[in-house]
Amino acid sequence: xxxxxxxxxxxxxxPSGCAVVEMRHLKKSFGNNEVLRDINLVINxxxxxxxxxxxxxxxxxxxxxxxxxxEIDGGKLIILGQDVSGLTENxxxxxxxxxxxxxxxxxxxxxxxxxxxxEFPLRRQLHLMSKEKMGLxxxxxxxxxxxDESIDMKPSELSGGMRKRLGLARTLILRPEIMLYDEPxxxxxxxxxxxxxxxxxxxxxKYNTSSIIIxxxxxxxxxxxxxxxxxKDGICAAEGSYADLEKSDDVWVRSFFE
Amino acid sequence: MGKSVLKPLPNxxxxxEIPDDNISRTVSDSVFKKFFLEVSCITTFTVRFFKEFIKPxxxxxxxxxQSFLIGYRSLPLVAITGFIIGLVLTIQSRPTxxxxxxxxxxxxxVAVSIIREIGPAITALIFAGKVGSGIGxxxxxMNVSEQIDAMQVSGTNPFxxxxxxxxxxxxxxxxxxxxxxxxIGLVGSYVGINLKGNVSAYLFFSQIFQSLEFKDLLPAFIxxxxxxxxxxxxxxxxxxxxxxxxxxxxxxxNSAVVLASLTVFLIDLIAVxxxxxxxx
Numbered sequence: 001x002x003x004x005x006x007x008x009x010x011x012x013x014x015p016s017g018c019a020v021v022e023m024r025h026l027k028k029s030f031g032n033n034e035v036l037r038d039i040n041l042v043i044n045x046x047x048x049x050x051x052x053x054x055x056x057x058x059x060x061x062x063x064x065x066x067x068x069x070x071e072i073d074g075g076k077l078i079i080l081g082q083d084v085s086g087l088t089e090n091x092x093x094x095x096x097x098x099x100x101x102x103x104x105x106x107x108x109x110x111x112x113x114x115x116x117x118x119e120f121p122l123r124r125q126l127h128l129m130s131k132e133k134m135g136l137x138x139x140x141x142x143x144x145x146x147x148d149e150s151i152d153m154k155p156s157e158l159s160g161g162m163r164k165r166l167g168l169a170r171t172l173i174l175r176p177e178i179m180l181y182d183e184p185x186x187x188x189x190x191x192x193x194x195x196x197x198x199x200x201x202x203x204x205x206k207y208n209t210s211s212i213i214i215x216x217x218x219x220x221x222x223x224x225x226x227x228x229x230x231x232k233d234g235i236c237a238a239e240g241s242y243a244d245l246e247k248s249d250d251v252w253v254r255s256f257f258e
Numbered sequence: 259m260g261k262s263v264l265k266p267l268p269n270x271x272x273x274x275e276i277p278d279d280n281i282s283r284t285v286s287d288s289v290f291k292k293f294f295l296e297v298s299c300i301t302t303f304t305v306r307f308f309k310e311f312i313k314p315x316x317x318x319x320x321x322x323x324q325s326f327l328i329g330y331r332s333l334p335l336v337a338i339t340g341f342i343i344g345l346v347l348t349i350q351s352r353p354t355x356x357x358x359x360x361x362x363x364x365x366x367x368v369a370v371s372i373i374r375e376i377g378p379a380i381t382a383l384i385f386a387g388k389v390g391s392g393i394g395x396x397x398x399x400m401n402v403s404e405q406i407d408a409m410q411v412s413g414t415n416p417f418x419x420x421x422x423x424x425x426x427x428x429x430x431x432x433x434x435x436x437x438x439x440x441x442i443g444l445v446g447s448y449v450g451i452n453l454k455g456n457v458s459a460y461l462f463f464s465q466i467f468q469s470l471e472f473k474d475l476l477p478a479f480i481x482x483x484x485x486x487x488x489x490x491x492x493x494x495x496x497x498x499x500x501x502x503x504x505x506x507x508x509x510x511x512n513s514a515v516v517l518a519s520l521t522v523f524l525i526d527l528i529a530v531x532x533x534x535x536x537x538x
Binding site for chain 1: 410
């Protein structure tokens with residue numbers, strides 16, 4: 001699978017309706033700053049959900065709550081049918097193994113080569129030690145993102161788009177059920193952004209992943225979203241398909257699409 | 259002096275805004291508050307280190323890698339510094355001993371100075387500058403570029419993988435480096451003596467071994483473990499909890515060196531007091 005910029009969604013991509021992530025009255029504050037006030041949200045199996053909102057409205061915090069990087073203050077967070085508040089540390093680790101996170105910066109390990117970056121999660125999470133098996137998985141993951149030529153390079157030698165793809169490959173190598181993308185196209189040119197958006201769609205199709213995509217790139221939202229929510233003042237201010245929200249009566253919501 | 263342009267505040271406002279205190283007291287309060295907060299955070303960080311250190315799994319491969327990077331890569335710097343210290347100390351001490359007709363005591367005096375104090379202290383300071391700042395900057399840049407978060411997301415305990423291994427490596431490698439620096443320092447001293455005299459290596463080193471006692475070696479060696487531990491902990495703490503942004507990386511590296519160097523002197527002071535209790 002390589003980045004196909006002509007790939008677009010079809011009606012067949014509509015999710016099956018089984019919830020993989022559910023948030024009920026979710027709250028998160030930093031000091032006096034109430035970032036998430038009352039978030040109610042459901043992400044269905046196989047669905048791409050795009051989250052829009054102004055900078056600083058807590059979009060990244062929202063997905064960091066899901067993966068356990070930020071602890072929630074109140075409300076319920078249900079992942080793959082399990083309420084995370086009642087889980088032990090080991091059970092949480094098992095849940096988090098099923099979630100992939102593509103960081104805004106790629107978060108590649110600078111001291112490791114491309115190959116070692118991909119082998120790291122295999123060794124740590126799946127406890128794989130066989131070099132042959134790891135080699136096969138690494139090769140497949142790099143082919144998925146069209147980076148098979150760069151296997152022995154260091155992250156510092158890669159371009160911005162390549163770093164994002166490598167970050168995606170490192171996440172995909174563990175075959176997550178849920179993918180979280182934190183501004184996947186930020187800082188990229190329009191062509192590379194389109195390639196990354198197409199990769200997100202391909203990942204959804206190939207692995208049947210459910211994704212939450214935080215973005216300011218409206219073209220990325222148009223290409224990837226099955227459903228869009230808009231966050232304002234710590235709550236979900238609007239929800240719907242791209243076509244619905246584009247024609248919203250609310251001027252503020254519509255302004256995102258202009 | 260010209261007339262002040264500042265009007266005095268009405269009594270009502272002054273009482274309300276600055277209750278019983280003056281400004282300097284408020285500033286010193288905040289400095290003390292910051293100091294105790296920092297001490298409490300480092301203590302909590304140290305306690306967490308011991309908890310994670312005991313808990314399996316053990317990151318043996320990363321420990322070996324860090325020991326190589328921290329220990330082996332510091333050898334040239336430590337060797338050059340040790341040699342120069344031995345040489346300079348000998349050259350500087352010679353005229354004074356000549357004045358008192360005690361030049362024959364030069365090897366013994368230099369050896370005791372190097373092994374008891376100068377070797378461990380100077381090596382620890384160099385180690386704080388090279389390794390402490392390196393750990394601080396590395397972890398801070400990992401923090402800034404979200405690599406620590408990525409590690410956590412990929413099912414790895416970043417504290418155990420990054421902090422425990424680095425602190426352990428620093429603790430284990432500094433004593434080795436100090437022994438090496440002491441040895442090279444004695445060689446430097448031998449060269450220094452022979453710049454203005456002719457002493458055989460056998461005579462020089464046999465005089466050194468005759469003058470050294472167990473009580474000179476052991477406390478000096480033991481305190482280097484504490485130096486290494488303090489440098490590792492402070493470097494890791496400053497890097498792990500650095501501010502986001504490139505400014506945070508510079509600050510973490512800088513404050514790691516300053517605080518680690520200061521802590522080395524404090525530990526040295528305490529070690530000397532404890533040692534003197536047993537020796538005299």
